[in-house]
Amino acid sequence: MACSRNVLFAVLGVVLMSPLPSWGVIALRHDLEIEGFLEAKNILRTPMFRDAKFIMQRNTAQIEGKYYFLREGRAFGRFSTGPLEEASLTVIGRGVYDSIYDIGEALSEKFTYEERLQRKFEYKLREIYTDMAIPPFALRIGRQQVVWGETDNFRALDVINPLDLRWHWSRESWEDIRIPLWMVRAIYDIGKFGPIEESFVETIWIPWDFQRTKITTDPRRPWAFIGDGLRTVANSAIIGGQLYDLRPQRIDRKPDRSLESSQAGIRFKGIWGGIDFSLNYLYLLSADTGVKVRRDLSRLDPTPTASGAAGTLYSVINTVNPRSHVMGIAANYSEERYTQAVFRVEAALTTGVPVRLAPGASRRLDPDNNSFDTARRSVLMLAFDRPTWIRPLNKIRTFFLTSQIFWRHYWDYSRLYRGTSSVVRAVVDGRVIPGRFISFSRDRVEQDEIVITFAASTSYGAGGLWQPLFVFAFDPLSTGAYNRLSLDYLFSNHIVLRLTQDFYWRVSGHDPGPWSIGDLFGRPRDSRHETIFSIIFQF
Amino acid sequence: MHRVLCRQWGCGVARRALLCLGVFLLLSVVRGGPVSADDQSYQALREWIEQYRTVPPQFTPGQVLTEKDRAVLEPFIPRSAWPYYFFDGMEMEIAPTGHYPPPPDWGKRVRTGYTLDENGVLVGFTGGGFPFPEIAPDDPQAAVKVIWNMLWRPGTQDFVMPMVAWSRGVNGQLDRVYQFVSISAEYARGDYCLVPGYEEVRGKSLMEFRSPRDMAGAKNLSVTYVDHYKEDSGWLYIPSQRKPRRTLASERTSEVMGMDFTREDQMGFGGKVYEHRWTYLGKKHVLATINVRDNPEAGGPHLWVPQKARWEVRECHVLLIDPKSETHPYSHKILFIDAETFWTHWMFAFDRREQLLRLSQHFLKYSESYAHETPQQAPYMVLDFSSNLGWNVFLHLGETDINAQKPHATFTHCYVAKKDLSSGRAKQFYSVRNMVSGRR
Numbered sequence: 001m002a003c004s005r006n007v008l009f010a011v012l013g014v015v016l017m018s019p020l021p022s023w024g025v026i027a028l029r030h031d032l033e034i035e036g037f038l039e040a041k042n043i044l045r046t047p048m049f050r051d052a053k054f055i056m057q058r059n060t061a062q063i064e065g066k067y068y069f070l071r072e073g074r075a076f077g078r079f080s081t082g083p084l085e086e087a088s089l090t091v092i093g094r095g096v097y098d099s100i101y102d103i104g105e106a107l108s109e110k111f112t113y114e115e116r117l118q119r120k121f122e123y124k125l126r127e128i129y130t131d132m133a134i135p136p137f138a139l140r141i142g143r144q145q146v147v148w149g150e151t152d153n154f155r156a157l158d159v160i161n162p163l164d165l166r167w168h169w170s171r172e173s174w175e176d177i178r179i180p181l182w183m184v185r186a187i188y189d190i191g192k193f194g195p196i197e198e199s200f201v202e203t204i205w206i207p208w209d210f211q212r213t214k215i216t217t218d219p220r221r222p223w224a225f226i227g228d229g230l231r232t233v234a235n236s237a238i239i240g241g242q243l244y245d246l247r248p249q250r251i252d253r254k255p256d257r258s259l260e261s262s263q264a265g266i267r268f269k270g271i272w273g274g275i276d277f278s279l280n281y282l283y284l285l286s287a288d289t290g291v292k293v294r295r296d297l298s299r300l301d302p303t304p305t306a307s308g309a310a311g312t313l314y315s316v317i318n319t320v321n322p323r324s325h326v327m328g329i330a331a332n333y334s335e336e337r338y339t340q341a342v343f344r345v346e347a348a349l350t351t352g353v354p355v356r357l358a359p360g361a362s363r364r365l366d367p368d369n370n371s372f373d374t375a376r377r378s379v380l381m382l383a384f385d386r387p388t389w390i391r392p393l394n395k396i397r398t399f400f401l402t403s404q405i406f407w408r409h410y411w412d413y414s415r416l417y418r419g420t421s422s423v424v425r426a427v428v429d430g431r432v433i434p435g436r437f438i439s440f441s442r443d444r445v446e447q448d449e450i451v452i453t454f455a456a457s458t459s460y461g462a463g464g465l466w467q468p469l470f471v472f473a474f475d476p477l478s479t480g481a482y483n484r485l486s487l488d489y490l491f492s493n494h495i496v497l498r499l500t501q502d503f504y505w506r507v508s509g510h511d512p513g514p515w516s517i518g519d520l521f522g523r524p525r526d527s528r529h530e531t532i533f534s535i536i537f538q539f
Numbered sequence: 540m541h542r543v544l545c546r547q548w549g550c551g552v553a554r555r556a557l558l559c560l561g562v563f564l565l566l567s568v569v570r571g572g573p574v575s576a577d578d579q580s581y582q583a584l585r586e587w588i589e590q591y592r593t594v595p596p597q598f599t600p601g602q603v604l605t606e607k608d609r610a611v612l613e614p615f616i617p618r619s620a621w622p623y624y625f626f627d628g629m630e631m632e633i634a635p636t637g638h639y640p641p642p643p644d645w646g647k648r649v650r651t652g653y654t655l656d657e658n659g660v661l662v663g664f665t666g667g668g669f670p671f672p673e674i675a676p677d678d679p680q681a682a683v684k685v686i687w688n689m690l691w692r693p694g695t696q697d698f699v700m701p702m703v704a705w706s707r708g709v710n711g712q713l714d715r716v717y718q719f720v721s722i723s724a725e726y727a728r729g730d731y732c733l734v735p736g737y738e739e740v741r742g743k744s745l746m747e748f749r750s751p752r753d754m755a756g757a758k759n760l761s762v763t764y765v766d767h768y769k770e771d772s773g774w775l776y777i778p779s780q781r782k783p784r785r786t787l788a789s790e791r792t793s794e795v796m797g798m799d800f801t802r803e804d805q806m807g808f809g810g811k812v813y814e815h816r817w818t819y820l821g822k823k824h825v826l827a828t829i830n831v832r833d834n835p836e837a838g839g840p841h842l843w844v845p846q847k848a849r850w851e852v853r854e855c856h857v858l859l860i861d862p863k864s865e866t867h868p869y870s871h872k873i874l875f876i877d878a879e880t881f882w883t884h885w886m887f888a889f890d891r892r893e894q895l896l897r898l899s900q901h902f903l904k905y906s907e908s909y910a911h912e913t914p915q916q917a918p919y920m921v922l923d924f925s926s927n928l929g930w931n932v933f934l935h936l937g938e939t940d941i942n943a944q945k946p947h948a949t950f951t952h953c954y955v956a957k958k959d960l961s962s963g964r965a966k967q968f969y970s971v972r973n974m975v976s977g978r979r
Contacts, residue, residue, distance in 0.1 A: 024718060024750025025978075027919045035752055064979055092979060127979070135967045140976060147781040175779045189972045192736050200972040269971070274772075276785055276971070336770040336789040344785075387790045389866070396945070398793040462947035463706045463714030464797025490797075493716055493751045538752030 024493075026539065031071070036063040037538040043168075045222065047527040053106050055222040055530075057099045058167070065091045070132075086133040090142075096122035098167075110220045119221075127180045136189040143180045146204055148267060148280055150330045150344040154406050154451070156379040157280050157328045157348050160204060160265065162213040162287035169223050169516060171484075171502065182209040190270075199270030206263040210255045212321060213287040219423075227443060228512040228520055229422025234439035236426045239300065242310040243428050243436060251294070253320045255285050265326075277331040280348075284324045290354025292318040292370040322374050324352035341386040344404075346379070349411075353377045358416040358441060365414055376411040399458040408449040408514070419443035419514060443512055451475050451515045465490040473517050479507035480518015494539060500532040579619040579895035579943060581871050584887055585820075587618035588857060588873075592823055596852050600635035615826040615852060617875065619887045619895045623941060626839045632849045637830055639880055639905050641693050642931040646672065648729030658813035659683035660767045666691055666741070667729020669881065674856065682817035685856045686808055686874075688881040694906070694932025695806075696725040696742045699958050701917035702937075704951040706797055711842040714947075715797055718750035718919060722958075724965050727765050734966045741765045743969035747977075749919060754796070756978040759786070760969065767812060774974045783974035792868055799949040800940040804899060807874045807883030814864065820857040825875050827853040827884035828902045833914040834936050834952040835902055843941055843948035845902060854878040855885075869896065882933055895943040902937040906930040906957065915954060922956035930957050 025035045043056035069076055070087035081087075100107050101120040108116065129142025149157030153174060161178040163170065170177065183206040190199040216224050219231040237246045255261040265282035297316035304310060328348030335341055357371045366373065383404040390399050410417065418441040426436035453473045460466040471484035486500040504522025512520040521528040591614035598604055598611050606629050616624050646668030653664035659680065664670050670691055671684035678684065704717040723744035726733045732740070740762060747758035756778035763771050773786035791803035791810050803810040828835060828848050838846020855875040862869055870893050875885040882903055890896040904914060906927040913924055914936060927934060934955040941948040960968060967973070 024748070024752045024755040025919070030921060035755055037752060066978060090979060131976075133967075135963065138972070145781050149782075152780075173779050175781060185976075187972055187975070189967055189970060191966055191970070198971040200970070202975065269975075271971070276774075332785040334770070334772070334785050334787055336787065340787060340789050342785045342787050385784070385787070387787055387793060389793070395868075396794050396942070398790060459797060462708050462942070462945040464794070465714055490715065490751075490753070496753060 024539070031068040031077075033066045033068075034063065035539060036061070037536055038062075039534055039536045041532065041534045043222075044531045044533075046529045046531060049529065052531075054104055055100060055106060056168070057103065059097045059099065060094060061096075062092065062094045064093075083134050084132060085135060086131070088131050090127065090129055090131065091125065092127040093125050094122070095124075107220070107222075136191075138187040138189070140185040141183075143182045143209075144185065145175070145178045145180050146183070146185055148265075148278070148330070149328070149348075150332055150346045150383065151381045151406070152383070152402070152404060152453075154379075154381065154404070156346050156381055156406075157282075157326065157330055159284065159287065159326060159350075160206075160263075160282065162211050164214045165223070165225070166214050166216040166221070167223060169225075169521075179211045179214070181206050181211060183207070196270040196272050198276075199268065202267050202269065204263075204265045207259060208257045208261055210257070210261045210263065210285050210321070211287070212254065212289050225420065225516075227420035227422035228510070228523060229424050229440070230437065231526065232423055232437050234423050234437050236309065236433070236436040236438050237313045237315070238426060238428060238438055239313065241428065243308075243426060243433060244300070245305050245307060245309045245312040246315060246438075247312055248315045248317065251297075251316060251318050253292075253318045255321055261285060275331050275333045277329065280326070280328045280330065282324075282326040284326060285321045286324040286352050286354055287321070288354055290320050290322060290372055290374070291356060292320055292368075292372040294318055295369055318370075320354065320372070322352040322354055324350060326350045328379075339384075339386070341384045344381070344383040344385070346381040349376065349378045351376050353410075355410075355445065356418045356421075356441065357414070358418050358444075361414075361416045365416060373412075373414075373417075375413070375417070378409045378411065380407045380409075381405070394458050394460065397458055397460075397464065399456050401454070401456050403454045404452070406451050406453070410445065410447050413447040415444065417445035419445050419512070445514070446477060448477075449475075449514045450477055451517075463490075473515070475513045475515050475518060478511040478513030478515075478518055479509060480511070480513045480515065480520065480522070481505050481507070482517035482521075494537055496534075496536040496538065498532070498534040498536065500530075500534075502528070502530045502532070504528055577622055579622065581873075581887075581889040581893040581895075584617060584619045584873060588820060588823055591615070592821065596824070598633055600633050602633045604631045604633060605629055612826070615824060617825060617873075617885055617887060619943075620844075620885070620898055620900070623839055623841070623844050623898075626844075628846075629838065630847045631826070632847065633826075634830070634849045634851050636851050636853065637905070639830070639933070640931055641880075645669075645693055645931075648731070650730050655680055655683060655687075659817060660813050661687045661691075662767075664691065665729055665732075665738070665765055666725065666727040674878075676819065676821060678819075681819035681856075682858045682860075683812060685819070685858055685876055685881070686812060686817065689807065689874075689876050689883060692881040692933075694930065694934065696723040696744065697957055697959050698723060698934070698955050699922060700935070700953050700955045701920050701922070702951055702953045703918065704798060704949050705837065705842070706799070706947070706949050707837075707842055708945075708947050709841055711840070715751060717748065717754070717796075717798070719746055719748045720920070721746040722968075724960055724969060726965075733960075734962050737966075739764055739766065739769075743965070745969060745973070758974070758977055760971065760974050762969075774971055776974045776977045778977055778979045781976070781979075783971065794942075798940070799897065799942045799945070799947055800899060801897075804872075804886060804888065804897060804940070806901070806935075807876065807886040807899070808860065808872075814862065816861040816863060818859040818861070820859050820873070822854055822878060823857050823875065824852050825855050825884060826850045827855075827875075827877065828900070829853055829877065829880070829882070829884065829933075830905045830908055831902050831914075831936055832912050834954070837939075837950045841946075841948065843950060844900070844939055848902070853884060880933060890944070897940065897942050899938055899940045901935065903933045904936045906932050906934055915952070917952075917954040922954060924956055927955070927957045932957075 025033050039060045041058045045053045045055045067089045075081050098120045101116040129144045132139040146160045147158050164177050185204050187202045237244045263284045267278050267280040269278040294316040299314050302311040330346040332344045353375045355375050385402045387398040388401050421439045421441045423437050424440045426433045426438045455471045457469045467488040469486040473482040483503040489497045506518040594614040609625050648667035669688045700721045706715045725742045726740040732738045744761050748754040758776045760774045771788040774783040775786050776783045829851050835845035835848035858874045860872040869888045870891050872888045886899045888897040909927045937952045939950045
């Protein structure tokens with residue numbers, strides 16, 4: 001760790017003391033470039049706009065280097081490389097220190113020293129890959145991110161890299177929360193054939209690096225995913241009207257890092273009649289983790305406990321990631337004449353989606369008696385982008401308006417499909433038992449899930465230095481909603497100040513919905529409204 | 540090597556006195572009163588064109604003119620630009636008016652059979668020369684013919700062009716500095732296409748930002764078509780999204796990012812001919828930075844205009860462009876396009892109140908002058924400028940774009956090296972395939 005820190009400071013020193021006049025990419029040599037940023041992000045949570053709580057003080061340093069070791073068929077300026085025309089090496093490293101675990105009382109007292117150490121630091125070589133151009137082939141080999149599809153910030157075809165949702169859910173740029181994977185990406189350029197233009201075939205192969213989407217259910221963490229229940233851990237179970245201590249055990253069945261866990265994908269992309277389209281297929285392991293209840297390994301000990309429980313339930317679960325096929329199409333079209341808008345569409349069918357079954361499911365539905373099933377799920381996304389003049393609000397620049405409607409449908413639907421479990425107070429004979437909490441799965445998955453998003457952005461000021469952003473997401477079924485108001489001030493080429501306010505709200509009811517908006521993160525007394533202030537030094 | 544033909548202007552004192560008297564009389568007739576130096580309106584510019592249309596220069600090549608020489612410069616600096624171009628400490632080096640021949644095969648590969656349709660749109664032209672080498676002033680279509688010559692002038696593409704743009708407010712307040720690189724290729728070359736099978740493509744360009752960091756790595760692929768009615772195609776790769784995004788071409792009137800120009804004002808006119816009404820306003824001699832020695836330094840109280848640059852008197856076609864759309868931000872636009880080379884020197888755009896909204900002025904350098912004058916290298920990459928020799932074209936060394944109403948300006952330096960990609964390399968490089976990933 002100390003070594004990593006020294007390297008970081010050394011690189012920063014080189015950057016900050018570099019005599020080269022630069023405000024972005026710095027050319028240390030003609031073939032070596034470096035860029036990056038330092039960011040201090042401060043988040044204040046204001047549940048119901050009362051009792052503000054300082055929940056994050058995340059300091060990030062990111063360094064990105066690019067080394068062009070082969071140009072125009074010559075490596076290191078000396079060796080001829082034949083058909084290999086261009087090659088470069090890219091390295092992206094990130095170091096994080098969240099001081100909230102050291103300052104104040106909100107979090108520092110909730111964790112042990114080791115836990116704080118684990119949570120407050122992150123040093124990662126996030127991406128390291130080499131690009132090679134051997135026309136008509138292009139290769140990128142190494143740890144990287146690959147994004148397919150047309151959707152913004154929803155998972156349909158953009159499922160190659162899992163997400164790290166532990167530290168700020170999906171409210172960060174996905175570039176920063178995608179988990180890069182070791183993979184080979186190859187593109188064969190076809191070009192024009194018949195009526196198809198700009199066509200190419202792209203394949204990816206992830207030989208062994210399977211990673212799950214990461215969420216935390218630790219209720220002490222600010223962005224723990226705790227459903228719509230209490231911010232605590234289940235410690236009890238109620239069986240036959242009696243209270244038992246709960247002793248859960250998780251047996252992880254994460255796929256091994258072996259070739260058997262390979263994932264791959266292929267897509268064909270081209271333009272036909274002005275429509276930019278792609279046909280996609282992915283052979284993956286589901287990054288969403290499923291839970292199998294191992295009733296065969298679980299047992300009920302009827303010995304009364306010192307805590308007053310009737311006994312102890314030793315519950316065993318397996319966490320699994322089933323095989324998944326994803327097939328889909330994506331397309332966009334720039335309609336210049338009547339609507340002056342770019343239309344986007346994406347449709348995907350995914351198999352192997354892990355789902356949880358409610359207790360009591362029939363053997364026909366749950367033949368393994370493990371409360372686990374896999375489903376087929378389709379997604380349809382329709383969207384538009386439009387630069388639009390709203391002259392009463394901005395006389396010199398257009399607003400960029402973008403909107404999406406995202407419809408998800410389960411094909412093997414059962415009314416017993418359940419979403420996130422919640423922790424609730426234990427109630428026996430109508431009496432709340434103090435200090436006792438049980439896990440309860442009351443979030444029924446709906447067969448159709450819909451969310452609509454809208455965003456608008458523009459810039460103000462003579463130099464366009466004030467950049468507001470408005471985001472609105474709405475789930476018409478659960479009536480949950482999310483708003484973001486954000487303003488960037490580009491203080492200089494190096495310094496950006498950003499103020500953001502997130503709101504979670506709903507129109508009616510308490511259905512948490514599937515999209516992590518509205519009531520799920522904005523329920524009474526536990527709203528996650530946030531005020532975020534960031535200072536970014538970029539170079 | 541280009542040939543420089545010096546014009547011999549009369550220098551006699553008596554002749555100057557007579558000319559001054561003539562100018563004074565002309566002023567009195569046209570304006571009917573004293574001239575307000577700060578009048579930047581459309582009407583004032585139109586009057587200036589008429590006042591000084593036939594006035595010969597009162598300065599000679601080799602002179603370095605300063606603010607004391609304002610009186611002799613006024614007939615050659617368009618009036619709407621006066622508040623910016625005349626300032627204490629200004630210096631303009633006057634060079635002889637040059638002759639800049641086009642590439643040797645220019646015009647020899649033009650495919651015949653092209654026409655102008657009823658909207659003024661050039662149909663069936665595929666490049667290789669000027670579509671209208673001769674412009675008759677009394678031709679009712681003279682204006683659109685000039686603009687088509689400008690749009691198809693030699694040297695518009697086939698280059699690697701790193702750029703630096705300084706975005707400045709009043710008193711030189713530096714808001715942002717942008718660094719970006721544009722690489723482009725001309726596909727339509729008269730009787731052949733750079734990449735066989737892509738005959739419908741006029742050209743392709745790829746532009747990538749390097750600075751500031753919040754824009755670094757953003758790149759834009761743009762495809763223009765021979766068929767003027769077909770909108771351009773564009774894709775934008777943004778590193779934070781890690782995928783290309785289709786862009787809309789038909790909205791051209793918004794300022795680009797934080798800079799002070801619009802896509803429609805690119806090189807004076809980058810829009811669609813059929814969306815405007817065109818009027819030919821005759822010819823006018825103006826001063827232009829047509830063959831600068833080097834990328835000019837920024838001068839003036841706001842650092843918005845070229846200082847200590849080399850200027851030539853150039854004969855220009857003057858075009859009036861009136862947008863047909865009533866929602867267009869401009870009421871009129873006036874262009875000064877070089878009568879020999881068809882490069883735009885000056886552009887003035889007026890808002891709906893007919894007050895100056897934007898002006899731009901371009902800095903050019905003739906490729907063959909690189910034999911004895913080498914301009915600056917970009918601060919972040921080194922180019923082989925020797926490749927510029929032999930092209931016989933102009934290279935765009937920068938421009939200034941002033942928004943008179945904010946007020947604000949973007950002063951740009953371009954560092955151009957000509958580059959002709961092979962057919963195979965162009966096909967690979969200028970492709971959507973190349974947009975699915977970027978520098979990160």
